[in-house]
Amino acid sequence: MNQHNMRELSNTKTTEKENRRRVITQRVVYLTLVTVMSLSTIGGGVGCEESNTTTEVEVYGDQRAMFLMDVRDRILRPLLQEAQTDAEVLVSAIETRDLSxxxxxWREMILSWQRLEVLQFxxxxxxSLxxxxxxxxxxxxxxPLHNPCRVDQELVRxxxxxxxxxxxxPINVIGIDAMERLLIEDHIESACPASAQLIRExxxxxxxxxxxxxxxxxxxxxxxxxxxxxxKLLNLGSKWDGSFGQAFVEASAPFSSQRDVIDQVFAGIYYVDEMVKDLKLGAPAGIYMTCLQDICPEQLxxxxxxxxxxxxxxxxxxTLAVFRGELLAFDGAPIESLSAEDREPVGLSDLLIAEGAEELANSLESGLEDALVELRELESLKVSLTEDLGRVTEIHRSIKAVSDLMKSQMVTVxxxxVPQEGAGDND
Amino acid sequence: MIKASAEYLRFNTQRVSSSSIGVFRALYGAVMSFSLLRFIVSGWVEELWVKPDFFFKYEWAAWMPVWSPTGLYIHVSLTLLGAIGVMLGLYFKRSLLIFIIGFTTLQLMDQTNYLNHYYLVICLALPLMISPAGETFSLDCLWRGRPRREYIERWYIDLLRFQIGIVYLFAAIAKMSPDWLLYGQPLSIWLSSRTDLPLLGSIFNLPYTGLLMSWGGFLYDLLIVPALLWSQTRSWAYGVVVIFHGMTWMLFDIGIFPLLMTLMTPIFFAPDWPRRLLKGQLKEINENSLQANQSTTTRKIPQSMMIILGMWCSFHLLFPLRGFWLDENIVWSERGMRYSWRVMVREKMGSLTYRVRSRESGREWEVNPRVFLQPRQLSEMSGQPDMIIQLSHWVRQHFEAKIGHEVEVYADAWVSLNGRASQRLINPSLDLTRHSTATPGLILSAPTSSPLKPW
Structure with missing residues (x-):
């Protein structure tokens, strides 16, 4: 073999080596890309092989669906049934014209409704919300839009x-609050100011x-x-017993995902912040901005x-029932669940625990329980405002602690x- | 090194097909037309700018007014017309100018609407403005008889690639954190709320899915630009881009971002890809040998342009890094968070109550910020110290007008970051009305605990 051929052979070998190196490099790159793609898109597949907890997956996957089912069947529908019964009793009592x-x-009715107030979804x-x-x-x-003066006007008209x-x-002359004006409050004095046409004329x-x-x-x-x-209560009940109730647990239209439905439940219990903490307690106790005097009992x-x-x-x-997944009692009488499933209830606390936030779940439940104990000990909020304002402030503080946790850590976990966040995108 | 630099500059003044930049321009205009149309049709003009009583201003753009509803619709419509002009290549530079002024000023009206991808849209405007992107595939050429440019200098394309590339680069850097790489947060939190998705839902519930996907996301951000730049891996990489952004579109409410990135990324293909696509010739020619097929006329980048480009690129490389100069957790303090491509790295929500104290009587009231804000504004601001301070000044004005004497405003701001236990964000004993910006003394230390561990 002459020198020229040897050089040619050597060149060929070098080219082959380069080609091989290039092919290997290409393969490595392809492999890396495929790995990245797999990880970034179906990364769970690796986890799938590692995990042998099929049952756990099913339980996990169904947990949110079970929560929604329990909100509907163990909390909302039983409460609606109670309210419907109370409304029947109220209709009969009014028909007999027996004031007491x-x-x-009415008292039973308003308390019954107060339990449903939190479930405004x-x-x-x-x-629009x-x-x-x-x-x-x-x-x-x-x-908080009640207007006793407007009720007096409708009564006279x-x-x-x-x-x-x-x-x-208008809504403030047709509801349970309008009935309070007609049934409970003083009938001699009008709720309207002297300047109102009703009095003036x-x-x-x-x-x-x-x-x-x-x-x-x-x-x-x-x-x-x-x-x-x-x-209206029958109408509401029929919607929950019918297609809306079904859509709620199945996360079908008008919902686009299970997350949408859970957001709605959260929007409901947000009531604790906006209504309970600020308007029902904070305002009368002079803590919230709507009361500029020392206390504002008229805002009760x-x-x-x-x-x-x-x-x-x-x-x-x-609210506590939503965390526990069931109602424990109503005025001492247990409320029967309408759930067809014989299993432990699933509440928001269970969802938090599943995400690894057991401590948060416990803090929220115990915060609510503490506030309940303190509230039950109050005979009258109106009296406490003047005689024991510190106690009311303390209850407000307990509820604020719960609401702070709900709005921050619970929302992230x-x-x-946040309710009605609506418009816009995120990144 | 000198030889390599000279070679690089020579290569970058090489002329290449203008078709890819033409398509880039058309797609950019199309995506933004769609986005603006969505603003009008979905009622977002109403929600974002008509309904709020209070707007969070950028400190450096406090002059920006919010128009009346009619003015706003005129503003958005003109911006939309600009975007359509960009898409069609009709009066391109004027259209782009109208669009970008309109879009930027819309963003300046309320800080709560800041989104990284809107910032990207604004950043892409300068490279487009100085480029001949309107001189191909445009009505300016077809209708208005403007001369068509078949070839352009390569650096126009590289500048757009750079602009897109830095998004990925800094997004990868932002993900180099224990929360993302060791705990898979906040991705695990987000995935676990989407377990109802068919097929993928059950995977999302597996203990390590969030962590694995966090690594996938990090590697994607880190490697996708090199993979797109290298012709050998480009097609594969684009496939990954499409799948990745398809997933993000499906899982998160990030609006036009996936669409924007998917449609802008073909700029990484060889510049003649649209023409080859039209001819059905999909195989790429080695870019280094393009010179043989295309115009060999080279034109040096003018000195003044070199300076502008140098400053532009340096700014975009250095400005996002400003957060690293601050010895604090940026995701917590938010200082240096904007314009630095820290995309999707935090799940942060706060509960904020202002305490207003009368200087005269010492009497205190609680103020829920929601009475002054729209829900979206509330959700954005409750974890952002500069916004909390801004609103405190408004609260002070409101109260002083109401009670007739001076007040101090304090904040009870509890914030949870990536599922951690809530912690105070702002020193509750400082009167916020004495501050105009969020300073380290005012912002309390970031949490040192681990984020939520989902396994």
Whole structure:
């Protein structure tokens, strides 16, 4: 072999080596890319091989669905049934024109509704705020927009028996709060200021001149409201028993994902922050910005017979039920679950524990329990505002601690959205 | 080294097909037209700029007004027209100018609307503005008889590649944190809320999926640009881009970002890819041998342009790094967080209550910021110290007008970062109205505990 051929052979070998090196490099790069792709897209596949917990996967996967099922069947529907029964009793009591019976029935009704207040999602929720919202809650209870003066005006005007009045009337003259004005509060003095047309033009005093006629008109107004309330509760119940209830547990339209539905439940219990902490406790106690005096008892939710503290107890009990996945008791009587499944209930706490946040779950539950204990010991919130404001402030602080945890850590752990966050994208 | 640099510059003044930059321009305009149309159709103009009573201003752009509703719709519509002009290549430079002024000023109206991909859209405007992107595939050439440019200097394309490349580079750097690489957070949190997805849902619930996917995301950000630059791996890499952004689109509410990145990334292909695609000739020619097929006329980059480009690139390489000069956890303090491509690295929510104290009587009130804000603003600001301070000044004004004397404003701000236990973000004993920016003394130390560990 001459020198030229040897050089050629050597060159060929070098080219082959280079080619081989290039091919190997290419393969390494391809392999790296494929690995990155696999990791970044179906990275769980590796985990899948490592894990032999198929049952655990199923349980995990179903846990959120079970939670939603329990919210519907162990909390919301049983409460709605209770409320429907209470509405029936209220309608009957008003029909008999027995004031003490009617007042008792109204008291049961408002407490029953207070438990549902926290569950303002689905048809009960605002149409512009909640998925599937139909504003039914506002038609049942208008707080904080209640307006006793407006109720007096409607009473004197007497148009409530005309067809379609309930559907067209403003929300603050048709709900349980309007009934409070008619049934519980003082009937002699109007709730309107002296400058209001009703007083200024003497309509209120002339209305009360014939006491029996005024009384009859009041009962007639109450009958219309009670019948309307019963029908709205039946309507709400039928939606939860029917297609909406089904969509809620299946996360189908109007929901686009299970996360959407859980966000709605969270939006419901956000009530503890916006309503309970700020408006029901903070404002009357002079803590919240709407009260510029030392205290503002006139801002109490229910003013007539000291039900305000009890109302908050009901709100917090339902909130606690959402964390536990079931209702424990209502005025001592256990509420029967409507769940067809014979298993342990699943609540928000279980979802938190599944994410590794057991401590948070415990803090939230114990915070709510502590606030409940303190609230149950209050005989009257109105009296406590003047006699034991420190205690009310303490209860407010306990509820604020729960609400702070809910709005910060719980939102991050469960990747929830702040209610009505709506518009825009994120990155 | 000198030889290599000279070679690099020579290579970069080489003229290449203009078709890819033309398509880039059209797609950029199309994505932004779609985005702006979505603003109008989805009622976001109303939600983002009409409904709020209070707007969070950028300190350096506090002058930016928010128009009346009619003014806003005119503003958005003009911006949309600009974007359509960019897409069609009609009066390209004027359209781009209208679009970018309109879009940037929209973003300046309220800081809560800041998104990294909107910043990217703004950053891409300068490279496009100085480029001849409107001189191909455009109505300017077809209708207005402007001369068509078949070839352009290569650096125009490289500048766009650079602009996109730094997003990935800094996104990878931001992910080099214990939360992301050791705990798989916040990705694990996000994935576990999507367990109802068919097929993937059950995978998301597996203990280490979040961690594995965090590593996947990190490696993707780190390697995708080199893989796209190298012709041998480019097609594969683009496949990964499509799948990756498809996944992010499916899993997260990040709007046009996946679409934008998927459609902008073909700029990494050989510059003549659209023409080859039209001819059905998919195989790439080695870019180094393009000279043989295309114009060999080289044109040096003018000195002034070199300076501008140098400054532009240096800014984009250095500015995102400013956070590293601060001895603090940026994700917690948020100082240096914006414009630094720290994309998707935190799940942070706060509970904020202001305490207003009368200087005259010492009487205190609690103020829930939600009464002044829209829910989206509240959600954004509750974990961001500079915004908390900004609103405190508004709260002070509101209260002083209401009660008729001076007040101090304090904040109870509890924040949870990546699932950690909530912790105070701001020193509760400092009167915020005495501050105009978030300083280290005002922001309390970042949590030292581990994030939520999902396994």
């Amino acid at each position: 019976e009617a007042r008792l029935a 689905g048809p009960a929720g605002g149409s 909640r998925l599937g919202g139909e504003d039914l809650r506002d038609q049942i209870y208008a707080f 007497g148009e409530f028996e005309t067809d379609g009045w309930v559907d067209a009337a 003497g309509q209120w005093s002339s209305f009360n001149e014939d006491a029996s006629r005024a009384e009859e008109q009041r009962w007639a107004y109450l009958s219309v409201l009670a019948a309307g309330l019963r029908s 939710e229910l003013r007539a017979d000291g039900l305000s503290a009890l109302a908050i107890v009901q709100n917090l009990e339902t 469960l990747n929830l959205s």
